[in-house]
Structure formats: structure tokens, C-alpha cells
Amino acid sequence: MEDCNTVNTPADSGLQLTKSSENNKTTHCPYRQLVGSLLYLAMGTPPDVCWIVSKLSQFLNCPSDEHITAAKRVLHYIKKTIDYTLHFKPSTDPLHGFSDSDWGGDQENRKSTTGYIFLYGSSPINLESTFNLE
Structure with missing residues (x-):
């Protein structure tokens, strides 16, 4: 992942993930481990990462190549935004x-x-x- 291309968003616009059919399932990737790691990471990240990770976690039993590609895209986004931080400023706003x-x-x-x-x-x-x- 050190030399991967980065992306500006954690998911493609209009992404619609669906359950894969039996002949579209993939078993060559540790999808559960990847999504589990992303779930842990999402606990302290902005909502954009939380949303896609929660969508990916719905397909732990039947991932397809589409799901794996979407999960890898999240990693590419994290690579780009790893140094981004939230800044809290004193405020009188309610x-x-x-x-x-x-x-x-x-x-x-x-x-x-x-x-x-x-x-x-x-x-x-x-x-x-x-x-x-x-």
C-alpha cells in the first residue's frame, strides 16, 4: 500500500453493493479480516469512512470481487487522508x-x-x- 494510487473519496459515487450470487463469490481474499480492520479504524474517523465500512460489513458471508474492490478503495482513500486531522476551536456557537x-x-x-x-x-x-x- 505504500506506493498505491490515492483517491479523493472512500467510495464511488452512486455505489450500490448487492449480495453476490454463488458463482460470483470470491474466496481468494481475506475480506473478513480487511473489513474487521476497517471497522476498528472507522471508530475514530469521519462519517465518510464509517458509512462505506458499515456497508461493506453487510457482505461478510458472501463477498464478490465488487466488494473487495470497494474495500481496497477505502484503503486508497485512507492512504491519501492519513495526515488529516480534526481541529477543535473555542466557540460561542451553541x-x-x-x-x-x-x-x-x-x-x-x-x-x-x-x-x-x-x-x-x-x-x-x-x-x-x-x-x-x-
Whole structure:
């Protein structure tokens, strides 16, 4: 990964990951280990990485080449942004909270997605995304 090409976003625009068919499954890549490492990393990263990693984790039992390519793209993005940091500045602005949800937007099983973020000034201090709500 030291000499890899970098990308500006952790996922392609309009990415729609779906469950792979039996003949499209791949077994030559340690997909579970890669996604597990990305999940650990996503605990302290901005929401853009959290979103794609949570999507990738939905396909641990049936990864295809498309899923592996998407996971590798996250690594290319991390390579580019490894030195980026969040800066907290003193602020007199009040605490702001935002939430969003998608009712039945998952193409695979029509489950919903929700998430929220709290900002102190212009800095995010708490965020969460929840996918595939029953």
C-alpha cells in the first residue's frame, strides 16, 4: 500500500453493493479480516469512512470481487487522508444536532437507515449511523 494510487473519496459515487450470487463469490481474499480492520479504524474517523465500512460489513458471508474492490478503495482513500486531522476551536456557537433517515432505501431487503451528528461550533463531537433497521 505504500506506493498505491490515492483517491479523493472512500467510495464511488452512486455505489450500490448487492449480495453476490454463488458463482460470483470470491474466496481468494481475506475480506473478513480487511473489513474487521476497517471497522476498528472507522471508530475514530469521519462519517465518510464509517458509512462505506458499515456497508461493506453487510457482505461478510458472501463477498464478490465488487466488494473487495470497494474495500481496497477505502484503503486508497485512507492512504491519501492519513495526515488529516480534526481541529477543535473555542466557540460561542451553541451545540447543533442533525439527523437523517432513509425509509426502506436498502435495495436488497428494503430496510431503513438512520444517523445523527452533533456539532460544537463547526466540529463534529458525536455521530452514529445505524443501518438495516427492522
